[in-house]
Amino acid sequence: MSFDAEVAKVTVDGAEIPRVLVPETVDELCEALSDLQRDRQRILIVGGGTRLAFGNLGGPYDVAVSTRRLNRILHYEPDDLTLAVEPGCTIAQVHELLGQRGQMLALDAAAADTSTIGGAYAAGLSGPRRLGGGSLKDWTIGVEAAGPSGVVAKAGGMVVKNVTGYDMMHVHHAALGAFGVVTRLNLKVFPSPGPARAVVIQYQRPQDAYAAAIALLRSQLQPSSLIIGNRPTWTLRVRCDAPPSAIERLAERVVTTASEAAPPAQVDILADEAQAVAPFIDVTDLRAGLGVARIPVPASQQLPVVELLMDDSVCADLGSGLVYVAGPPTFDWRERVIATQQNPTFLALPATLKEGIDVFGSVRPAAGEVIRRMKQAFDPERLLNPGRFVLHL
Amino acid sequence: MASALGPATKSALISKLAAIVGEAHVASDAAGLAVYEFDASDEAIAGHHLPLVAVLPGSAEEVVQVVNLALAHDLPVVARGAGTGLAGGAIAARGGILIVMTRMTRIHEINEIDRYAVVEPGIVNLDLSNTLLQQGYFFAPDPASQRVCTLGGNIANNSGGPHCLKYGVTSNHILGLEVVLPSGELTWVGGPSGETSGYDLTGAIVGSEGTLGIVTKAMVRLTRKPEAVAVLLAAFPSMDAASRAVSAIVAAGVLPASLEMMDALTISAVEAAFHCGYPTDAAAVLLVELDGLAETVAEHGEIVARKCREHEATMVRHATTKAEQDLLWLGRKSAFGTLGRLAPNYYLQDTVVPRTKLPPALEFVGQLGREFRLEIANVFHAGDGNLHPLMLFDRRERGAIQRVLEAGDALLEYCIAAGGAVSGEHGIGMEKKDALSLCFTTDDLRAMAGLKRSFDPRELFNPEKIFPSGFSCGEVNQLKQQSLMRDGMYVV
Numbered sequence: 001m002s003f004d005a006e007v008a009k010v011t012v013d014g015a016e017i018p019r020v021l022v023p024e025t026v027d028e029l030c031e032a033l034s035d036l037q038r039d040r041q042r043i044l045i046v047g048g049g050t051r052l053a054f055g056n057l058g059g060p061y062d063v064a065v066s067t068r069r070l071n072r073i074l075h076y077e078p079d080d081l082t083l084a085v086e087p088g089c090t091i092a093q094v095h096e097l098l099g100q101r102g103q104m105l106a107l108d109a110a111a112a113d114t115s116t117i118g119g120a121y122a123a124g125l126s127g128p129r130r131l132g133g134g135s136l137k138d139w140t141i142g143v144e145a146a147g148p149s150g151v152v153a154k155a156g157g158m159v160v161k162n163v164t165g166y167d168m169m170h171v172h173h174a175a176l177g178a179f180g181v182v183t184r185l186n187l188k189v190f191p192s193p194g195p196a197r198a199v200v201i202q203y204q205r206p207q208d209a210y211a212a213a214i215a216l217l218r219s220q221l222q223p224s225s226l227i228i229g230n231r232p233t234w235t236l237r238v239r240c241d242a243p244p245s246a247i248e249r250l251a252e253r254v255v256t257t258a259s260e261a262a263p264p265a266q267v268d269i270l271a272d273e274a275q276a277v278a279p280f281i282d283v284t285d286l287r288a289g290l291g292v293a294r295i296p297v298p299a300s301q302q303l304p305v306v307e308l309l310m311d312d313s314v315c316a317d318l319g320s321g322l323v324y325v326a327g328p329p330t331f332d333w334r335e336r337v338i339a340t341q342q343n344p345t346f347l348a349l350p351a352t353l354k355e356g357i358d359v360f361g362s363v364r365p366a367a368g369e370v371i372r373r374m375k376q377a378f379d380p381e382r383l384l385n386p387g388r389f390v391l392h393l
Numbered sequence: 394m395a396s397a398l399g400p401a402t403k404s405a406l407i408s409k410l411a412a413i414v415g416e417a418h419v420a421s422d423a424a425g426l427a428v429y430e431f432d433a434s435d436e437a438i439a440g441h442h443l444p445l446v447a448v449l450p451g452s453a454e455e456v457v458q459v460v461n462l463a464l465a466h467d468l469p470v471v472a473r474g475a476g477t478g479l480a481g482g483a484i485a486a487r488g489g490i491l492i493v494m495t496r497m498t499r500i501h502e503i504n505e506i507d508r509y510a511v512v513e514p515g516i517v518n519l520d521l522s523n524t525l526l527q528q529g530y531f532f533a534p535d536p537a538s539q540r541v542c543t544l545g546g547n548i549a550n551n552s553g554g555p556h557c558l559k560y561g562v563t564s565n566h567i568l569g570l571e572v573v574l575p576s577g578e579l580t581w582v583g584g585p586s587g588e589t590s591g592y593d594l595t596g597a598i599v600g601s602e603g604t605l606g607i608v609t610k611a612m613v614r615l616t617r618k619p620e621a622v623a624v625l626l627a628a629f630p631s632m633d634a635a636s637r638a639v640s641a642i643v644a645a646g647v648l649p650a651s652l653e654m655m656d657a658l659t660i661s662a663v664e665a666a667f668h669c670g671y672p673t674d675a676a677a678v679l680l681v682e683l684d685g686l687a688e689t690v691a692e693h694g695e696i697v698a699r700k701c702r703e704h705e706a707t708m709v710r711h712a713t714t715k716a717e718q719d720l721l722w723l724g725r726k727s728a729f730g731t732l733g734r735l736a737p738n739y740y741l742q743d744t745v746v747p748r749t750k751l752p753p754a755l756e757f758v759g760q761l762g763r764e765f766r767l768e769i770a771n772v773f774h775a776g777d778g779n780l781h782p783l784m785l786f787d788r789r790e791r792g793a794i795q796r797v798l799e800a801g802d803a804l805l806e807y808c809i810a811a812g813g814a815v816s817g818e819h820g821i822g823m824e825k826k827d828a829l830s831l832c833f834t835t836d837d838l839r840a841m842a843g844l845k846r847s848f849d850p851r852e853l854f855n856p857e858k859i860f861p862s863g864f865s866c867g868e869v870n871q872l873k874q875q876s877l878m879r880d881g882m883y884v885v
Contacts (some may be wrong), residue, residue, distance in 0.1 A: 077747065077749065078644070079640050079643060079644045079748070079749045080747040080748055080749050080778075081643060081748075082747065102646055124588055125588075126587070126588075130587045134561065134565060135587060137596065138561055138564075138565045145840075147840070151836050152836070153834075153836050153837045153839065153840035153841075154833070154834075154837050155833075155837065155840070155841065157812070157813070157814045157832065158747060158812050159745045159746065159747055159777075159778055159812070159813055159814050159817070160748075160777050160778070161553050161557060161562060161745055161774070161777045161778070161779050161817040161818055162745060162814040162816070162817060163550060163551045163562075163600055163814075163816050163817065163818055163819070163820055163821070164814045164815040164816050164821065164825075164829065164832060164833075165821070165829055165833055165837070165838075165841050165859065166597065166600070166601060166841040166844050166845070166859070167551070167564065167596055167597060167599065167600050167601070168840065168841065168844070169596070170564070170593075170595075170596025170597050170599075171596070171597050171844060173596065174588065174592060174593065175592065180840075190648060191643075191646035191647065191648055192646065193689075214506055217506060217508070218505060218506065218617075219617075220529075220617055220618070220619060220620040220686075221620075221686070222617070222619075222685060222686065242686060242688065242689055243688065243689055243692050243693075245688050245691075245692050246686055246687075246688030246689050246692070249688065250686060250688075294588065296584060296585075296586035296588065296589055296590055297586065298504070298506075298507035298509075298585045298586060299506055299507055300504070300506040300507050301507075317587075319587075320586065320587030320588070321507060321585050321586035321587055322586050322587055322588060343590040343591075344590065345588075345590045345591075360590055360591050360592065361590030361591055362590070362591065363590075363591035363592065364580045364581065364582075364591075365578075365580075366574055366576065366578035366579075366580035367580050367582055367591070367592075367594055368591075369576065370574065370594060370847055370848055371592055371594070371847075373846070373847035373848075373850075374843070374844065374847040376847070377843030377844070377846055377847050378840070378843055389592070390591050390592040
């Protein structure tokens with residue numbers, strides 16, 4: 001167990017956790033969990049700490065357990081297109097490793113240098129490249145997670161196709177650690193498709209941006225991501241990935257298809273692919289102190305929702321059917337988001353505004369009963385992230 | 394248990410079921426039930442199991458009523474589609490009510506912009522894709538049995554197919570489900586967006602073989618038909634050379650839509666049946682499909698051809714017309730059936746290794762053939778490392794099935810030791826449930842049992858499947874097992 005000035009202080013929903021443990025190995029983690037269970041200590045699980053704003057008002061917590069030092073690459077076989085990592089690996093670390101071998105995961109995230117892959121998986125936050133490349137939910141082929149007693153259970157494996165036993169990879173995904181502390185993720189990775197371009201097309205009116213975006217969605221051009229932002233103007237951003245021989249023509253075809261659907265005010269084709277998802281990165285940075293919400297709305301239904309929220313920073317991810325919005329952390333803003341009547345998930349809110357709501361949105365009663373029983377089965381004493389998960393579990 | 398029902402109770406139950414689904418859609422006599430005694434698995438594995446009664450509901454509401462009736466009588470329920478499963482998953486192992494979904498084939502909605510369709514689980518996989526193709530889309534999972542297998546079965550088994558290499562398995566293409574839970578309630582999970590609010594149970598249900606719920610509608614992801622498709626056929630002088638070519642293609646940064654291998658024995662059977670144009674003098678062929686943008690397909694086609702030639706390919710041919718491509722695929726997807734020309738029976742093993750372990754795994758399959766005196770045909774998803782050796786035999790020959798099963802077990806153990814898994818895409822069902830303990834510990838299984846218990850505490854949904862014999866997921870039995878384990882009397 002190490003002391004680390006960076007992680008020694010963990011604050012969640014305005015409350016500082018009195019004690020922080022930073023295990024260096026999975027064995028140390030399990031030993032700590034076992035000890036903490038014996039003492040009925042309530043645990044906040046933390047990775048890079050970039051998404052701590054997400055979760056219901058839970059606790060109180062006796063101790064924080066950080067996965068940050070569990071940051072080893074456990075297995076990487078480029079020819080098998082498989083990778084196994086500990087949860088504390090940062091997203092930037094994973095991208096860099098894969099990039100060295102011409103491979104990739106289509107994962108965009110705010111604060112990639114400190115944000116951990118375990119955190120992204122546990123919070124269920126993937127980015128706009130879900131359209132062309134899927135999400136962590138799709139790539140996770142194996143998982144290991146420690147329960148509150150410190151016993152590790154695994155599922156899946158290191159093969160890309162596997163139906164052996166239940167799919168616990170989907171159970172722990174987006175569970176915010178409610179069912180266990182993830183200790184290992186096995187991932188399938190992909191060859192890099194080649195150079196990328198960000199096609200940035202500005203429109204005067206949101207309906208024009210949507211007309212262009214939907215034309216691209218319906219085309220055979222296979223954009224990797226497709227988002228519309230409203231700052232400073234309505235802008236459609238498209239990421240294109242293709243081999244060198246195809247990339248320029250692909251970008252031009254994207255411009256042509258979009259322009260035919262709605263004449264743009266300005267068009268830029270940029271080699272800096274980060275520009276294709278810049279509004280997503282900005283809006284979903286949960287450390288900014290703003291209110292952030294994710295609203296599930298399919299592309300064809302997004303325009304009226306986006307128009308309701310146009311005073312805030314909006315990133316509409318058409319390929320994922322999600323609208324992200326960031327605004328002032330006020331009661332009025334929260335109510336404005338709820339008034340869209342689209343069952344939003346609040347990714348960041350001040351503690352006072354979390355009171356009285358479930359930040360995950362509503363859950364159908366029959367499914368809610370199953371989720372309650374899952375919490376009971378995996379963490380009967382409610383020691384892991386107590387109260388933070390769906391239904392305040 | 395079904396046998397516990399007295400004749401009067403059984404008769405009353407059948408009347409109630411008939412009132413729900415219609416008399417014509419209930420089978421309860423020996424002749425009517427006989428077709429449900431097996432699925433496509435070998436009887437030596439799954440045995441003979443008759444349900445008490447089989448019903449064919451026509452709607453989700455009827456399924457709800459049937460399930461609630463079963464719960465009231467403490468009867469197991471097993472959902473079944475076309476019965477093409479290869480692991481005994483759709484067999485009523487403990488009797489009870491078999492719910493056959495094949496009447497529920499409606500397509501409720503196709504949404505091209507949001508790229509989903511809402512369909513019923515009884516629809517045949519290929520019928521769904523053919524309908525979607527008319528609008529320029531397709532449903533990517535395409536098991537070899539896609540001409541007959543149902544979407545519900547695909548969901549239950551998280552089925553694969555040749556195109557999983559690029560597009561992923563069924564789980565990656567199911568956005569949401571309407572499902573009858575073991576509580577008897579009907580609910581939706583998931584939805585059209587990439588992440589739903591709340592917590593999404595969809596991924597847990599897909600691949601659970603009907604043990605966590607019965608799907609009554611599925612929201613499936615539509616994949617846009619690609620701009621260009623190329624199909625290449627490469628012939629090799631050995632399986633080893635072909636499997637090294639597979640690794641080289643993937644290592645070169647090419648992710649084909651599919652990358653399939655067939656050996657000489659399979660080619661001979663396929664050619665005799667369909668005359669597809671596979672080279673009968675090759676020891677192995679690779680069937681490679683590339684799709685996407687025209688420029689990408691052209692560039693990757695050249696890389697694939699080059700890699701094949703670098704690995705001793707004696708011939709590389711581009712199937713240039715759609716008819717030629719379809720014919721090659723017909724041969725691949727019909728391969729299992731054509732092996733009936735070579736032997737009266739076959740046992741198909743489904744296992745998987747990391748793709749770089751394919752050459753030694755195929756060598757091991759060859760050794761097994763020699764050791765157990767079996768002819769083994771190989772036709773499989775090489776790009777995924779998903780082996781499908783077909784062990785040919787004659788059931789009438791004394792001891793033949795035992796040799797086959799022993800060889801199958803030996804292969805499973807080999808593949809797991811090589812970093813692989815018990816099943817790549819056919820499911821666990823009854824066939825492989827005892828093999829689960831080869832790769833999972835009691836702790837692993839106990840976690841999975843926690844999931845089962847959360848959905849189905851009474852263990853009435855498709856019992857006797859997935860978990861090893863004697864391993865119970867129910868709360869009471871779990872406690873009993875834990876106590877036995879403490880006393881050293883029970884080992885999974």
